[in-house]
Amino acid sequence: MDVVKKKHRWQSPWLTGAVTGLLGLLVGYLVVLMYVQGEYLFAITTLILSSAGLYIFTNRKTYAWRYVYPGLAGMGLFVLFPLVCTIAIAFTNYSSTNQLTFERARQVLMDRSYQAGQSYGFSLYPAGDAWRLALSDGETGKYYLSDTFTFGGEQTLPLREAAALPAGERAGLRVITQNRQALSQLTAVLPDKSNLVMSSLRQFSATRPLYRLTDDGTLINGQSGVRYRANNDIGYFQSVTADGGWGDEKLSPGYTVTIGWDNFTRVFADRGIQKPFFAIFIWTVVFSVLTVLLTVAVGMVLACLVQWEALKGKAVYRVLLILPYAVPSFISILIFKGLFNQSFGEINMMLSGLFGIKPAWFSDPNTARAMVIIVNTWLGYPYMMILCMGLLKAIPDDLYEASAMDGAGPWQNFFKITLPLLIKPLTPLMIASFAFNFNNFVLIQLLTNGGPDRLGTTTPAGYTDLLVSYTWRIAFEGGGGQNFGLAAAIATLIFLLVGALAVVNLKATRMKFD
Structure with missing residues (x-):
């Protein structure tokens, strides 16, 4: 009798509902996470299979399907899903040069910069467990010095003019090389509000964004003035001629677009x-x-x-x-x-x-x-x-x-x-x-x-x-x-x-x- 009572206790409706609810929340979280990451097809597949599984295992009328569901779910996940993905990719220009989404490709281009001003020699001086950044202007002989900082993540360092470089031995090239990635994330701000970033192992230089985005989605090259627009037929930002036609230059990386039957007709x-x-x-x-x-x-x-x-x-x-x-x-x-x-x-x-x-x-x-x-x-x-x-x-x-x-x-x-x-x-x-x-x-x-x-x-x-x-x-x-x-x-x-x-x-x- 105790065994029977214990069995019914484990099969009580509230416990089944609680387990089902937890699984539903977990699946919902995973689906949202995949959707945010851009894995739309996989998110939809997971949602369909999980919903079907929860329905089958919580409904008495679908009891017989519990034995075939794992096989059907496995076939859908490991056979049908890759097949659908392959067919979907076949209708796109997905390649080593066109892997990104439109938004990501545009952001990569917007993050590019070019040297647009004077270069300053820089040195690192230890200050206990921290560092101080010093810049020197070779033309005017002026020096600029930052407050102490530690390496880690993107940082903006305001600099003030100094009469001389700090006392003590500056960091060698080996230390700079070891911390090159951290140094590349520093933005030094001069008193005149000029922004400088590391351009070499011994120099900080003024930089500007290489491309400027207009309201109509056009990219303008800050150095050459060439205009580029998104060509959704080929998945590239392509140069625009004076008469509004397409030029020969394409910006890399490109982005993925649907091209219909072009891959099949190309075969x-x-x-x-x-x-x-x-x-x-x-x-x-x-x-x-x-x-x-x-x-x-x-x-x-x-x-x-x-x-x-x-x-x-x-x-x-x-x-x-x-x-x-x-x-x-x-x-x-x-x-x-x-x-x-x-x-x-x-x-x-x-x-x-x-x-x-x-x-x-x-x-x-x-x-x-x-x-x-x-x-x-x-x-x-x-x-x-x-x-x-x-x-x-x-x-x-x-x-x-x-x-x-x-x-x-x-x-x-x-x-x-x-x-x-x-x-x-x-x-x-x-x-x-x-x-x-x-x-x-x-x-x-x-x-x-x-x-x-x-x-x-x-x-x-x-x-x-x-x-x-x-x-x-x-x-x-x-x-x-x-x-x-x-x-x-x-x-x-x-x-x-x-x-x-x-x-x-x-x-x-x-x-x-x-």
Whole structure:
């Protein structure tokens, strides 16, 4: 009876309401915090998922949904949310030069200054645990001295004219260098109200803002007088000509704007991108298909061999053949990279000794692609072999006994019984393997880094690049700046292509979704 009472006490409505209220307040605080930081999409996603979770776990009518909600929430947070973000970025000019918001980019430009007056030599003099700043005018011979201060944060130091510099030894260059960041946050104010900031390790100079903001949002360069207006089509403050048109000069950094379908049309319209994109797409499909076929073929044949009753030491062979699957793939890839080394690799040494040839595995496009397929087959066949070994156990021995009575041999048994019975259950796994190899980034990145490189392209591209590695190189290795918007557009196309190819494969094998 006490246990029952205790259980009901813990399940009382007021306790449930209190916990729900605390969770609601916490979620509300996090959502507001993310919204203030500018993470609008993540804030909305968190609000939707949290609200749904609180409703499901506090409503008796939705009791059954409590078991599926964690999975649905995880899919929404880790699958759908990144997908939506990627698609959203694909419609913007987001890049290494256009990362900031409009307000932040304008503020960065407004914070820039230029030296607009006389320079003064400065010295630091210790005053116990504090310091005193002294400026000297080399032209008039006047000295200016501040009160004591300590380093830390932005400070304004009023200076008064002094007859001479303070007594004692001034701080050396080492001390100034160590406190350079703190010194750069000081603003020295002369008696005539002139503001000075540190311009070098031994000078303070009068500075002025480089740009002045007008009421209509125009930036005016204080030195040259050039006017700049925000061009929301390209995401830059761009110079304005006398007749009101756009000039050639753009101020960096730019800001992120929506550019519609420009990134997608660029993939198909820009010859420097179009040519490598379609070539890489064809190679990606060929690579994925060949990898699936070879891994299935090798895995199936080896599974049949290690299941052969007449074979002795089958357990040892199984362990040896599964070892490539047990070793982390990145280690195997790096080992193969050394084995295929054109000058010192063991593979070329062996081929040179036997046949007198030394293939250029990393510089010739065809041999590089052959090497990639060989290595990937080695990495993938153990998985298929394990699957086939399990499926072979499910084939009734009666079929082989009946086949033997009809006089069939091993090859006939394989192609008439084993292969048809294995292919059907393997088909969904082959489709999954195709999708995985379509985006096999680790293999390409560690083995060839996409090389050898293609010539005449406006984006970095190589002959062994898959679409996913090509996208990565656009995003992080672009010579003209990292173009995340274009990379997101290609990633979106990859998602659509992989989905379409998976549907085609399912239709071709006459499989239907439940």
